Amino acid sequence: MEGVMTSRSGVLESLRAEGVKSISPDCSKITVGMATCGIAQGARGIFAAIEEEVAASKLDIAVESTACIGFCQVEPIVEVYLPGKSRTLYQQMTPDKSRELVAATARGEVKKEWALCTVEGTAEGIPAMKEIPFYKKQLKVVTRNCGFISPRSIAEYIARDGYLALSKALGMKSDEVIDEMSHSGLRGRGGAGFPTGKKWSFARNAPGDQKYVICNGDEGDPGAYMDRAVMEGDPFAVLEGLTIAAYAIGSSQGFLYTREEYPLAREMMDNAIESAKKYGLLGKNILGSGFDFDVRITKGAGSFVCGEETALIASIEGKLPNPLPRPPYPAISGLFGKPTVINNVETLATVPQIIRNGADWFSSMGTESTKGTKIFSLVGKINNNGLVEVPMGISLREIVFDIGGGIPKGRKFKAVQSGGPSGGLIPEECLDTPVDYEHLEALGAIMGSGGMIVADDKTCMVDMTKFFFDFLNYESCGKCAPCREGIRQAHDILEDICSGEGKEEDLETLGELAHTVKDFSLCALGGTAPNSLLTTLRYFKDEYYAHIKDKRCPAGVCKKLITYHVDPEKCSGCRVCIKVCPQGAISGELKKVHLIDQEKCIKCGACLEACKLDAIIVE
Amino acid sequence: MKELEEALSTFKGNPHMTIPALQAAQGKLGYLSREAIGDVAQTLGITTGEAYGVVTFYSQFRLKPVGKNIITVCRGTACHTMGSLGILKELEKTMGIHAGETDEKQEFTLQTIACFGACARAPVTVTEELGIPGRKVHGYMTKMKARDLVDGLKEKMTEEAAEAK
């Protein structure tokens, strides 16, 4: 046993030393955030500019890439490490600014005016990460490595305590590992919130010599992207979590299910699997413990229902991904009929930290019913777009206003949509609710996978609801009638209301349909589908009435119920709107107030977008 | 089909590999022809009907050829809130085709997707060229940027055609 331990720590120790050096080398280091969102904002060009500049001036500066540090609003983000001084993040970088930054770095200086914050050490005039509003109330547990290490480097992962948990777990009995998970109180982050330890113990105790573990990386909730960010930013943590799960239940084969739309996440996971195999952290006889485990990646093909566990299992088996009635639960009879644990990406990435730091450490964070932290994607009409990780129990108001910085352009907050297509819309008066599974459910929404889409007074609640029903109508697999027919009918009624053809009795019909779909659908897709409808009927009924009775869309969204006008006070007569109008519906001379011909106007909104003076009014 | 033989060889006799095999075939041809689906079914040892079931279930699979440029508009929640329907309508108008269609010259295909996971950049549109790996993610789209995007791609095609001569 002692010999095993030495060889175990031998591999980890030498990789750790290597990782420490590459995170904090002797020379300066510039790191570019190159996750999907950074790349979309031009990070590749910045990386190239920095490399070019460093090479051209023959500078002793290391150039690296990392993933997403969460503050997507201020991408592209560049980090500069000055040994012995500070590690600073720079925001909204451009290739030109980056070249200047290289020169400053070569002189050992910081560029105060572009800095966002320091993440290590101090620099005069630059706030520390913990001091800026976006990060102040966050607690980075699952995302602790995202944006801080090179996601391709197993050494850097190990340098930040990676694989200590696996090492520790392999020295424990599998029941002890499961006990630790149960004690921690961790509940699945994929939506349903099922206790992870309990799920593992079902699978562990289920009879069968072949068992499977699956990582659910399907992330079908549109508007949520934390699983992508974790796979792109800390792939080894996901893999380590999956390996511990396998050890705990006694499985030798794992699967990682990713979406077609996430090529970079897949690349990172692929790379992590290869590296882990190379160093004996995956494959046969892991760390000399006698435990064998291998992982295969499978790629989805674009379907929301595929994220549902029984559908996902059918999909891996090559069958049509129609959900099956449960029980039997996958933990008893899952993939190929064998006991199977299926966990979400974020859940699995939390596992190593619980094993490493202990269940008590984890359960000291959060609320009575929901322990730990959760990542939310805070997007939509919000000043600070990004991924935020917060301790459970924080209020929605703190997330939207303190972390998110409120609503852009001084507009008014209307609602926050939590839980994706299965979730609900939460109004202003409920913003002081603490966030955990139970409290969000009491509001009629759900935590779901963590999408939080903020809506302002220019977002129409009826249109939002119709949007979700459009989505669900398309994504319902069609197997059971309540879901298939109920969603379609509700969708058609919502469409009528948005077109000004709604009747008052429609609201009652919608309510009835919602309850039928909720109560009689086969899987949770239908079971949760009516939430957006039920919450908008509960909190925003006035908006429905405005559409139905007054034939008016207060938010100015529903095309058939609005008209475009020129505000004579604001119009300077610049002719910009005349040029962009595809219908030739706007007339007027230079420097005179313009006029929109309502007969010709198709309400495309081109003038609204083009007018720099906000002189187009939507009524 | 000859051109699929190699791409499908690793899936022979493995009925669990329906999705990967179809993805491989579509990767090769750009879409799934009747013949290709038959080949996949035969290679895996499943019925053509079963293969069709899978093809029509997932949004990724296409039954018709695509254009040289594929423009994909995200219709996810964040993008919808930020006005992606307007972007889609603008592209439909500029390109003269509807979502899910390809123009006659097979220069453009317009399609929608549920979410790219770049929601902080909403509304998001992605462009890619058939057969060329890599895609370009365009964030914070506006109608004007949408028109410029199509114009830019058209220009590029004209230039390439001139160069080819």
Ligand SMILES: Cc1cc2nc3c(=O)[nH]c(=O)nc-3n(C[C@H](O)[C@H](O)[C@H](O)COP(=O)(O)O)c2cc1C
């Ligand atoms: C319609 C539907 C879609 C789902 N999509 C996902 C998904 O994209 N990702 C995910 O992890 N779980 C998803 N789930 C939840 C899974 O069924 C399952 O509960 C989860 O993966 C279990 O992992 P956890 O216990 O770690 O949360 C979905 C459920 C339903 C009903």
Ligand code: FES
């Ligand atoms: S909703 Fe459009 S990228 Fe996520």
